[in-house]
Amino acid sequence: MKTIQRFAYPIFFAVMAILPHVLDSRWQAVAITFLIFAVVALSQDIILGKSGMFNMGQALFFGLGAYTTAILNNEYGWSIIATIPLAILIPAVCGVLLAGPIVHLRGDYLLVTTIGFNIVFVQVVQNNLGGITGGPNGIFGLDSLSFYGIDLTSQVSVYYFAFAVLLLTLGIMRNLAGSKAGRAMHYLREDQLAAESIGINTRIYKIFAFALGAGIAGLAGTVFAVQYSAVSPEAFDFIQSVLFFSIVIVGGSSVPGVLIGVFVMFVLPEIFREFATWRFFIFGFAMIAAMILRPRGIIPATFGKIPKFLIKENNHGA
Amino acid sequence: MDIFLQQLANGLTIGSMFALVALGYTMVYGVMRLINFAHGDMVAASAFVGLTIYTHVTGQATSLAAVVAIFLLSAVVMAVLGVVLERVAYRPLREAPRLSAVVSALGASLVIQNGIMLIWGPRMRIFPELVPQVYWDFGGVVISLIQVIILVLSLVLMIALYLFVEKTRIGAAIRASSIDQDAARLMGINVNSIIALIFIIGSSLGAVGGLFIGLYYRGITFNMGWQYGLYAFVAAIIGGIGNIPGAMLGGMLLGLFNAFIAGYVSSTWADAFTFILLIVILIIRPTGILGERVAEKV
Amino acid sequence: MAHNELILTDVTKRFGGLTAVDALSFKVSAGQIYGIIGPNGAGKTTVFNCITGIYKSEQGSVKWRGEEIRGLTPYQIVDRGIVRTFQTIRLFSQMSVAENVMSGRHIKSKQKLWHGIVHSPWSKRDELANWHKVEEQLDFFNLSEFAAIPTGSLPYGIQRRVEMARAMAVDPTLLILDEPAAGLNDKETMELLQTIFKIRDKGVTVLLIEHDMDMVMEVTDYLTVINFGKKIAEGTPEAIQKDPAVIEAYLGSEDDDDE
Numbered sequence: 001m002k003t004i005q006r007f008a009y010p011i012f013f014a015v016m017a018i019l020p021h022v023l024d025s026r027w028q029a030v031a032i033t034f035l036i037f038a039v040v041a042l043s044q045d046i047i048l049g050k051s052g053m054f055n056m057g058q059a060l061f062f063g064l065g066a067y068t069t070a071i072l073n074n075e076y077g078w079s080i081i082a083t084i085p086l087a088i089l090i091p092a093v094c095g096v097l098l099a100g101p102i103v104h105l106r107g108d109y110l111l112v113t114t115i116g117f118n119i120v121f122v123q124v125v126q127n128n129l130g131g132i133t134g135g136p137n138g139i140f141g142l143d144s145l146s147f148y149g150i151d152l153t154s155q156v157s158v159y160y161f162a163f164a165v166l167l168l169t170l171g172i173m174r175n176l177a178g179s180k181a182g183r184a185m186h187y188l189r190e191d192q193l194a195a196e197s198i199g200i201n202t203r204i205y206k207i208f209a210f211a212l213g214a215g216i217a218g219l220a221g222t223v224f225a226v227q228y229s230a231v232s233p234e235a236f237d238f239i240q241s242v243l244f245f246s247i248v249i250v251g252g253s254s255v256p257g258v259l260i261g262v263f264v265m266f267v268l269p270e271i272f273r274e275f276a277t278w279r280f281f282i283f284g285f286a287m288i289a290a291m292i293l294r295p296r297g298i299i300p301a302t303f304g305k306i307p308k309f310l311i312k313e314n315n316h317g318a
Numbered sequence: 319m320d321i322f323l324q325q326l327a328n329g330l331t332i333g334s335m336f337a338l339v340a341l342g343y344t345m346v347y348g349v350m351r352l353i354n355f356a357h358g359d360m361v362a363a364s365a366f367v368g369l370t371i372y373t374h375v376t377g378q379a380t381s382l383a384a385v386v387a388i389f390l391l392s393a394v395v396m397a398v399l400g401v402v403l404e405r406v407a408y409r410p411l412r413e414a415p416r417l418s419a420v421v422s423a424l425g426a427s428l429v430i431q432n433g434i435m436l437i438w439g440p441r442m443r444i445f446p447e448l449v450p451q452v453y454w455d456f457g458g459v460v461i462s463l464i465q466v467i468i469l470v471l472s473l474v475l476m477i478a479l480y481l482f483v484e485k486t487r488i489g490a491a492i493r494a495s496s497i498d499q500d501a502a503r504l505m506g507i508n509v510n511s512i513i514a515l516i517f518i519i520g521s522s523l524g525a526v527g528g529l530f531i532g533l534y535y536r537g538i539t540f541n542m543g544w545q546y547g548l549y550a551f552v553a554a555i556i557g558g559i560g561n562i563p564g565a566m567l568g569g570m571l572l573g574l575f576n577a578f579i580a581g582y583v584s585s586t587w588a589d590a591f592t593f594i595l596l597i598v599i600l601i602i603r604p605t606g607i608l609g610e611r612v613a614e615k616v
Numbered sequence: 617m618a619h620n621e622l623i624l625t626d627v628t629k630r631f632g633g634l635t636a637v638d639a640l641s642f643k644v645s646a647g648q649i650y651g652i653i654g655p656n657g658a659g660k661t662t663v664f665n666c667i668t669g670i671y672k673s674e675q676g677s678v679k680w681r682g683e684e685i686r687g688l689t690p691y692q693i694v695d696r697g698i699v700r701t702f703q704t705i706r707l708f709s710q711m712s713v714a715e716n717v718m719s720g721r722h723i724k725s726k727q728k729l730w731h732g733i734v735h736s737p738w739s740k741r742d743e744l745a746n747w748h749k750v751e752e753q754l755d756f757f758n759l760s761e762f763a764a765i766p767t768g769s770l771p772y773g774i775q776r777r778v779e780m781a782r783a784m785a786v787d788p789t790l791l792i793l794d795e796p797a798a799g800l801n802d803k804e805t806m807e808l809l810q811t812i813f814k815i816r817d818k819g820v821t822v823l824l825i826e827h828d829m830d831m832v833m834e835v836t837d838y839l840t841v842i843n844f845g846k847k848i849a850e851g852t853p854e855a856i857q858k859d860p861a862v863i864e865a866y867l868g869s870e871d872d873d874d875e
Contacts, residue, residue: 054417113597120593180732182732183715191708193690200723246421246424277432290421291425312763
């Protein structure tokens with residue numbers, strides 16, 4: 001397994017790096033979608049997988065980022081690049097504000113509240129509150145990507161933008177795993193009372209997890225808005241949150257597991273288009289089967305790394 | 319005042335449907351600590367099963383006997399489906415991490431919902447007019463025969479369920495299983511049978527709820543289970559999930575709340591207000607109105 | 617600066633109609649190995665939960681170094697140098713032994729939240745320094761060979777050691793052990809005794825609940841005996857062994873049988 005992983009990542013990154021040059025434009029679009037949803041699923045993993053909080057409203061933060069970019073670009077004429085800081089910050093701040101009053105709720109109650117937030121968000125956007133969200137049709141005709149006058153309209157540029165965001169996300173998750181904050185999230189996921197009793201203020205780390213996951217999802221929202229040059233409410237429906245939730249659990253909350261989950265959920269249907277009406281029927285069975293056969297997920301996460309010097313001679317395996 | 323009384327009547331009707339469906343969520347949660355996400359889709363399926371029974375079995379008859387037959391047959395079909403659902407999707411996961419069972423439930427929900435679509439098609443179907451269109455006008459407040467039937471029948475079923483759970487030996491076994499499955503097993507209770515029974519009861523009550531939805535709203539769609547299921551589930555949580563009277567109370571409250579939102583604000587905001595109500599209640603009472611606070615044993 | 621003393625005065629904790637701890641007072645002085653004993657259900661663990669902030673007692677005061685700590689949260693109490701273990705071991709069972717012990721370094725690490733997103737040379741040094749502290753604890757508790765193994769798969773006796781190593785990684789002033797010998801065999805209990813003495817020799821005050829009377833008599837300097845949440849005796853192990861009230865509480869039921 002170790003050796004597979006050592007080669008798997010470089011190969012994966014190399015393939016992803018040259019991919020747009022071997023695909024036609026339709027498959028480039030599919031690949032971009034894969035990258036965007038992979039980022040959202042990983043951001044969901046920070047909250048659900050790493051910190052163990054039953055969040056079923058991740059599409060809310062994804063949507064907030066997308067709408068921030070769309071509104072700032074469309075209404076206020078900001079360039080797409082200029083919207084990025086706010087597209088991260090607004091979802092992150094909302095993550096803090098929404099999570100604050102509810103993170104103490106027990107698992108299933110938290111789940112329902114986050115579904116609730118997602119549904120409220122979609123309804124607010126649909127009802128065009130404040131007259132800036134475009135109602136049920138959403139906002140369309142966004143500018144394309146450009147940076148200091150360099151035009152990045154082509155789909156290949158968008159692909160690399162999305163790929164950069166995925167790499168950034170993976171980098172953050174790696175840093176998280178080797179930090180005090182990241183470990184605190186694991187501890188509270190495993191046993192909250194034990195974590196408190198060893199000196200961890202679990203509330204802060206729960207809210208931090210929400211803020212971080214929300215910010216990353218928001219950034220993915222910007223990429224989404226760029227890719228489709230439009231945003232609309234149904235793209236951020238609570239059903240989407242259900243899919244992200246399922247991807248993380250079925251994947252086993254590990255990076256390869258989540259990427260496989262995103263591939264199966266969003267890329268396979270593009271390959272088997274003729275079975276489109278059967279899509280969710282088959283996915284439903286696949287979800288049940290996956291959980292029964294592998295209750296901890298397809299590729300279960302192994303927790304944080306420990307430094308090499310701690311692994312002594314005559315170590316018992318591992 | 320007219321609006322108030324009218325919405326009161328509407329709210330009680332909707333509320334009793336929510337309550338019937340909420341009972342299915344709450345009973346399963348009580349014993350298995352599992353949100354049965356597929357329950358809403360079972361409710362939707364029941365309306366379609368009822369439709370098919372009407373067209374192909376009872377020969378489009380609307381006599382009392384035919385209507386009763388539709389209700390009974392649908393309840394039986396859904397009860398069987400409920401038991402199958404539990405066996406296939408939930409029983410193998412009883413010892414697994416909790417989230418695995420949640421995802422399995424979501425999977426089952428997708429299967430049922432899309433199964434309905436594959437069988438009955440993606441377009442809205444019209445539920446038959448099984449009850450004559452009789453209306454009474456009380457000085458501007460209109461109440462239909464359907465509303466009266468829904469309210470009365472729901473109350474009867476709920477009282478019957480309450481008495482069954484509180485007063486019978488099997489009911490005691492259900493309560494015991496929901497407090498501590500292992501202890502119940504040691505006392506000689508067959509927990510597997512109790513869980514099967516709960517799925518039978520929950521699914522048949524849900525079946526009645528689904529037929530009521532068909533009767534009341536007439537238009538039925540394959541994906542309506544998400545909508546009604548979510549509302550009923552919220553009702554169960556508001557009342558205190560796992561608590562049977564809580565589900566009834568929560569259902570009624572939510573029905574009334576929705577009717578008043580529709581009457582005084584706008585139905586386009588119904589979802590948002592419903593969930594804001596839920597969030598506020600959970601912030602004030604983290605385990606719902608009638609839910610018990612559970613202290614963790616250290 | 618006040619002494620490292622823990623003083624409980626009239627601590628009372630009720631659950632509904634049941635008074636689990638009833639006006640309990642005692643004082644743990646710096647450097648002691650202090651024992652609390654009592655029959656099953658006497659309220660020993662509840663006392664610990666009141667000290668460590670898991671429960672808040674309804675009445676009384678819990679003073680640590682002269683500061684009232686009743687009503688503080690568990691992590692605030694850890695921050696003041698009081699750490700506990702659990703009667704039913706509560707480890708992070710999917711995580712390795714080293715990571716479990718590292719959790720004890722949480723409050724000592726000065727890393728900020730944003731270091732979870734971007735590392736700095738300073739945060740890397742901080743990380744490394746804390747892992748070296750973990751290494752010390754692993755050596756002290758003889759756990760080095762298990763460093764990378766998930767704790768959930770280890771035998772019970774080793775899990776007990778991991779839990780103590782985790783608590784000691786905090787560098788506590790007062791270590792609270794809830795039945796540390798429960799489930800251990802004789803050899804492991806003997807090792808535990810040695811470990812507790814070594815911990816005391818490091819200058820850590822130890823407060824423990826124990827069931828195993830032989831062990832308590834051997835290890836503690838001073839004892840409080842409680843029954844039904846009330847103190848029935850206190851004193852040195854020698855004095856306690858002769859106390860009629862204690863004998864009554866432990867052996868009382870046998871007298872009943874005789875009559």
